[in-house]
Each structure stands twice: as C-alpha cells, then as structure tokens.
Amino acid sequence: MALSLRIHFFVALSLLACSTNAQLSTDFYDKTCPNLQSIVRNAMEKAINGEARLGASILRLFFHDCFVNGCDASILLDDTGTFVGEKNAVPNQNSARGFEVIDTIKTIVESACNGTVSCADILALAARDGVVLLGGPSWAVPLGRRDARTASQSAANNEIPSPFSDLPTLTSMFAAKGLSARDLTVLSGGHTIGQAQCQFFRTRIYNNNNNNNNNNNIDADFAASRRAICPPFGGDSNLSPMESLTPNHFDNYYYSEIVANRGLLDSDQVLLSDPLVTTYSTNNAAFFTDFADAMVKMSNISPLTGTSGEIRKNCRLVN
The missing domain is CATH 1.10.420.10 (Peroxidase, domain 2)
Structure with missing residues (x-):
C-alpha cells in the first residue's frame, strides 16, 4: 500500500472511531430540531395532567432501558414473529408502561424534524420532564443517542435489579x-x-x-x-x-x-x-x-452514537 493511501486509510479509520464514540451534548439538536425540548415538555405535561402516575412510569422505563445494554431505547421495541424484545422480560411484563406516551411524542417530533431525533433521546427527555412536572429537579439532558436495532430479554431478566434484592x-x-x-x-x-x-x-x-x-x-x-x-x-x-x-x-x-x-x-x-x-x-x-x-x-451508560444503531421511524420497530 502506498504511503499516501495508507495515510488516507488511517485518517478514515480515525474519523470513524471519533464518530462512533462521540460524546453526548446538551445542544445536539439545537440546529436540526430546535423545538424538540418544548415538544417533549408539552406532550409530557398533557400526559401527566391526564394521569400523574405516568411521570413515574416514564422514569422507570428509562431506568430499565439504561440497565440493559445502555440507554438505547431497546425497551421500546415490540416482540414480532422474528424478534424478541424486552417488554416480556420478568421485570417489565405487565408492569412497564408509558409506551403510548413515547409513541405520541415521537409522532409529533417526526412531524417537526423527520428522521432526526432518536427514540432513546426522546425517552431521556421525557423522563426528566416527568420528574420536573411532578415537582422534582431539572437537569440538562445530554443528547445524541441513537436507537438500538437489537434487544435482550435475557439481559433484562438478569441485569435489572429486583425489588426483592438485598x-x-x-x-x-x-x-x-x-x-x-x-x-x-x-x-x-x-x-x-x-x-x-x-x-x-x-x-x-x-x-x-x-x-x-x-x-x-x-x-x-x-x-x-x-x-x-x-x-x-x-x-x-x-x-x-x-x-x-x-x-x-x-x-x-x-x-x-x-x-x-x-x-x-x-x-x-x-x-x-x-x-x-x-x-x-x-x-x-x-x-x-x-x-x-x-x-x-445513568443517562451516559453505553449510548450508541455516531454511525452506530439508527434513528427509528417507529419506536416500536427497527427500520
């Protein structure tokens, strides 16, 4: 391999490494989806006004998502004939809830900024806003996560802490x-x-x-x-x-x-x-x-960034 070609090759590898290990940032969508945070906040306010418990439900969804292969929205994926998600794992089955709220937010966000914002970031923002709307603290949410194409029911069964744990x-x-x-x-x-x-x-x-x-x-x-x-x-x-x-x-x-x-x-x-x-x-x-x-x-546990994962069109299904 010629020297100039080797240089270009290693530069390309370096750029790829930087893109896939990019840091999250609070201003990630400031130019590509400037109204994102107000969209999420307004939708969460409407949801919590209808049922206050949803603030806790979304917070729990985020916690259970981050503890299984990182904060990648894998918990939002539905089971299909060819795909096993995490919703029917023991810690989630018949207890994880709030999925429809995330669906609603995703639909509004897609109308404003098509193909731009990940379900993982929507869930992170919604969890924060649910806490705030119920009287809790706020924080600047780091953004730039991408969505997983995979899920792990076994990891959900084994890595989410049990209410019976010592x-x-x-x-x-x-x-x-x-x-x-x-x-x-x-x-x-x-x-x-x-x-x-x-x-x-x-x-x-x-x-x-x-x-x-x-x-x-x-x-x-x-x-x-x-x-x-x-x-x-x-x-x-x-x-x-x-x-x-x-x-x-x-x-x-x-x-x-x-x-x-x-x-x-x-x-x-x-x-x-x-x-x-x-x-x-x-x-x-x-x-x-x-x-x-x-x-x-917690929101920084193993996020997918750069070219890893995808931006799902529907939070329940891989593209």
Whole structure:
C-alpha cells in the first residue's frame, strides 16, 4: 500500500472511531430540531395532567432501558414473529408502561424534524420532564443517542435489579453499570413517585419482621395498612403508592419513610444502612442536586452514537 493511501486509510479509520464514540451534548439538536425540548415538555405535561402516575412510569422505563445494554431505547421495541424484545422480560411484563406516551411524542417530533431525533433521546427527555412536572429537579439532558436495532430479554431478566434484592446484590448490580453505592441510594429516590404491584411487596408486609434483619424491619401499622391492599393470596396486580405521604409529588419523603421502617419494597428498606438516607430525609435540596447528577450519569451508560444503531421511524420497530 502506498504511503499516501495508507495515510488516507488511517485518517478514515480515525474519523470513524471519533464518530462512533462521540460524546453526548446538551445542544445536539439545537440546529436540526430546535423545538424538540418544548415538544417533549408539552406532550409530557398533557400526559401527566391526564394521569400523574405516568411521570413515574416514564422514569422507570428509562431506568430499565439504561440497565440493559445502555440507554438505547431497546425497551421500546415490540416482540414480532422474528424478534424478541424486552417488554416480556420478568421485570417489565405487565408492569412497564408509558409506551403510548413515547409513541405520541415521537409522532409529533417526526412531524417537526423527520428522521432526526432518536427514540432513546426522546425517552431521556421525557423522563426528566416527568420528574420536573411532578415537582422534582431539572437537569440538562445530554443528547445524541441513537436507537438500538437489537434487544435482550435475557439481559433484562438478569441485569435489572429486583425489588426483592438485598443491599450487596443491589450494590453489585449498580457497580456493573458504572454506578456507585451513592448513585444507588439517590436513584432509588425515584420511588418517591409511582406505585408498585402487590406481588412485589407481599413478602415484605407479611414476613419481614421475622427475619431478624434490622435494616429490613417494617412498621406494624404500615404493614397492616398495606395488607388491606395486598391479600396473602391473589390480587397480585393491586397497587400501592411507593411513598404514601405525597405519592404524586417528587420530594424527599421517600427517605423519611425508610427511616420510619415504612419502605414499601425490600430493595427500598435495605438502603437504611446508608447514612445518605438520613441526610436526604432532612435535606430535600441535597437530594435534588444529587438526583439530577446521578440521572445524568445513568443517562451516559453505553449510548450508541455516531454511525452506530439508527434513528427509528417507529419506536416500536427497527427500520
């Protein structure tokens, strides 16, 4: 190979490497889709005005998406005759929701900026706006993700933390995604909004005071109140607020509940041993600041950029 040809070849490789490993940026769509953020915000406001719980649902979708092969919108893909997605994985089946909201936003965005904005970025923005609209903190969302052409039901089954997990398991699973024990505690604060199904907290309200684990005890009155919602058998899909004081307002009461042994899920109450729980229970500003920072950190888990992946026309299907 001639010297000049080799030089051009290696320059091309370098440019390709830079494009596929490009950093996300908050101004990524400023020129190509300048109205993107207002479109997402307006659509989320309409959705939450119709059902406040959708703010929590979209936040959970984003969390479950990022924990499976990165923040690439793989969770939005439907199963087909030739494709297995993540929607029917155990952590998502009959509990992940809000897909129609993302569909609606995508349709509006496509009308304004055809073939420009990824479903992954729409989901990242919608998660932020849902938190803000329910009274939580805002943050500048890094953008420039592209959408996956693949999904992994097995990774969804194995890599999304379970509501029954103990603290070492949770810490290990977060560490596998580049997230610290501090990130675990602050991101769990997203449970200050939304609801959980009976099947995910039944064992806690019926059995946990017998396990001699001081970090997983449960207040007797709280357990009794949840038993009225969740019978010993049946009623698996019955819902309880994750945090019963202000279930549709994003605030630090989630941590106050844990301090009082009123965490709804095992994976909530086991956080009691982290001193940050007490800090956040009395300092809403600290929680908001740290939550915003942790969300940006999580949103940077293995994004597809440059020429990787694609910009889906329909968030439910690969192009």
